Amino acid sequence: MTTPDPQPRAEEPAAVSAQQRLLDQLGGPKGMVYTAIPIVGFVVANALVALPIAIAIALAVAVALTGWRLLRGEPFTAAIGGLTGVAVAAGVAAWTGSAGGFFLIGIWASLAGALALLFSLVIRRPLTGVLWNLLHGGRHAWRRNRPALIGHDIATLTLTLLFAARFVVQRWLYDNEATGWLAFAKIAMGTPLLALALVVVVWAFRRSSEHLAPGR
Template sequence: MNDHHDAPTTRFPRVTDADPRDRTAPIGRPVPDRDPAPSAPDGTAGAEAAAPERAAERTPTLLEQMGGPTGIVASTIPVVVFVVANVLADLRTAIYAAVGAGVLVLLWRLVRRDPVMPAISGLLGVGVCALVANQTGEARGFYLPGLLYSGALGVVALVSIVARWPLAGVIWHGINGHGTEWRADPRLVRAYGWATAVWSATFLAKVGVQGALYLADAETALGVARLAMGYPLTALAILATVLIVRRAERDRPAPA
């Protein structure tokens, strides 16, 4: 009897037929459709992958929506161009130069892919001023919307102090993306009230000086005053606000 004919025959799969990409696991161990993300010991699996999503959901701050410091400066360029052109040339040249500067600023920000809202708002503002100047036929008409705007801001700032919603605090925390928790601290409310008073005095000083020049029909002096009381006074108001707020923050009692 030949015993080897009675032994069971074992068949092995052909290795050459296997797909090299096959990742079949041993029996009882299913193969996942994809490799899971590595998990940290504290259970923060995929935290790194979720970080970009959280960053994308972050609401831009007010300063970012305004285009940053460069956006704020760019929005004022058309006004500066009008003031200079009116002093050096005539009204019509100044109007064309200001509107052209606004268009160029908008195109420049489009090419750089920067936020365009500051440039659009600046172009709209200079358009309104140019329209008033063109309708009145006087260069001083260009400054009238700015005078009215400064007067309105000065009054609103005073009202915000009385209402205990000082405008400086609202804008400061809005720019930094904070909430309104600062209003629970009387020290901060008082500090922002003083800072808002500085801004109100700045706006009303512009109205007083430039308004007197407007009534006197001193167009050249009005343009020079517009430039001189623009960035310098704004810079002083910002510096005063920073110093007042920092002092209030430094003098706050430490939490228990």
Template sequence: MKDESLADLLGGRRGAIDATLPPVAFVAGWLVTGQSVWGGVIVALAVGVAVAGWRLRRGDRPRAVLVGLLAVCLAAMIALRTGRAADFFLVQLVSNAASALVWTVSIVLRWPLLGVVVGTVLGQRTRWRRDPALVRAYSRASWVWVLQYAVRLAVFLPLYAADQVVALGVARAALTWPLVAACLAVSWWVLRRTLPDGHPGIRHPVTEPQPAMSTTD
């Protein structure tokens, strides 16, 4: 069987790269128009619509495309409402904080989100949860994803507080696909290292046998 990685299963490269284009466009438009929030928003929305159209043409799911475009629109509305360019990145800050919390809670509840996502992609539904080794491996690997969101927050929050718009745009680009790629690689390594020797892998959960029904009174 081909030795797959999480990057093979989950993809994410194209979406992560696409997600950086509207924020970078916002910063570019903001600078070109003399630090006008309206200028940045118009350029960001134009790029967001162009990216959405391109993703639809290449066969991406319409729902995922719409969510990405709505995120750009929401960021634009917030920035226009407050008149503060740094607020274009507020949605990113909130989403990373929420993601870190949700992933942490999922690990504590023994429903690690990495297992939920991979199990859904592989069509396993919840069968992976009947494999204690897989649950443990997914839990440990999910902490890598929590760390990813924490790293972003640690970088974004001081820049946001200091109103560093250009630095926020650079950080958004630098901490999107490169960080996602590192997260996929490291979490895959943790997952494989945690599984015991002889385990058939994530495609083949080892479910515990059900106890036999007694025929005696």
């Protein structure tokens, strides 16, 4: 007598789908490279030429990368988003007259992210749980399920610590005018660390699906 194959875990497709959507937002390894190239170009140019020229070089590199990404058929919003980020950073650097200004927006965005995540924990609505519920139709009483709530507390706290660490480290480097190390920290603490944090987020998503949406 043949033993029937076990039924696939229903929560896995939803969790994997959520994981894929989150990872897609990062752009994968290519997205990390696209983000790093204008930064490296700016820092190298700033060590060799005047700040305005370094800014122009960073913008030119970003425009070239955007054109390349569009030619390869990548989503318009992703390609233009990268260019917009470099343009804003370049504008701040030009306004402040400091190479460190190129990184200011990212530094303060990290602080804002950390505070928003921390606030969600304080009011007992961890943001990863809110996101999970939205991805599942917004109809689950996930905050009443202790295992799910604890999982999202851990995931949201992980993201909070990541954003807080980014702010503390990069702000200290900015204050010490260590532009080269600041560029390294921005790249190293960007996509690579966020990808690791998302492992915890996906774990929390699966934990919630197991307890609250087993039939999905």
